[in-house]
């Protein structure tokens with residue numbers, strides 16, 4: 001399977017109309033946690049089996065990963081979890097507009113593709129437009145969690161979020177980074193990096209009460 005796809009290529013720029021929450025989830029009014037770039041979905045499998053009164057949605061641009069995660073999800077019989085193929089930068093905003101007021105409680109962006117070369121920075125997933133979509137639909141006190149093992153990439157994400165007036169960084173009483181995953185579940189990449197004893201930069205942001213203005 002290809003390691004990366006170019007999200008700016010014409011194919012991935014075509015907007016997809018994603019199935020609405022009432023088609024995806026048995027209890028469609030439950031609070032929602034979206035994991036952006038869910039890959040093999042390990043993180044959400046863990047959470048969905050632990051928290052039956054939440055709905056979990058994994059969004060992933062590599063379709064074969066979505067197919068294999070969906071196969072596994074069906075085998076496990078998890079009805080509060082779904083994986084969808086899409087480019088979040090193109091198709092997420094419309095899906096969010098169908099949610100109930102205050103339903104979007106958590107978004108995680110974990111170890112996103114780094115796109116190291118400066119000319120490829122624009123392929124990075126967290127941009128102002130995506131952050132605005134999250135800010136617009138997220139409930140007050142909702143959580144935006146980011147993490148990466150690449151400091152420069154984490155810094156670029158915190159810069160985007162710090163420049164927004166809709167999120168406040170969670171105060172860690174003097175610490176700059178969270179020392180573990182706040183959801184007590186781990187992504188594939190996170191396991192790999194922890195196994196190598198390398199640093200991970202984790203930050204939590206909280207949606208404040210500012211009304212979203214376009």
Ligand SMILES: C[S@@+](CC[C@H](N)C(=O)[O-])C[C@H]1O[C@@H](n2cnc3c(N)ncnc32)[C@H](O)[C@@H]1O
Nearest residue numbers: 007037039060061087088110111113187188189
């Ligand atoms: C480095 S992997 C990390 C996967 C997983 N979050 C983890 O921590 O193990 C980043 C994932 O984000 C996906 N991705 C990148 N850009 C995306 C986009 N615009 N929309 C949806 N998924 C995207 C990639 O295909 C890849 O599976």
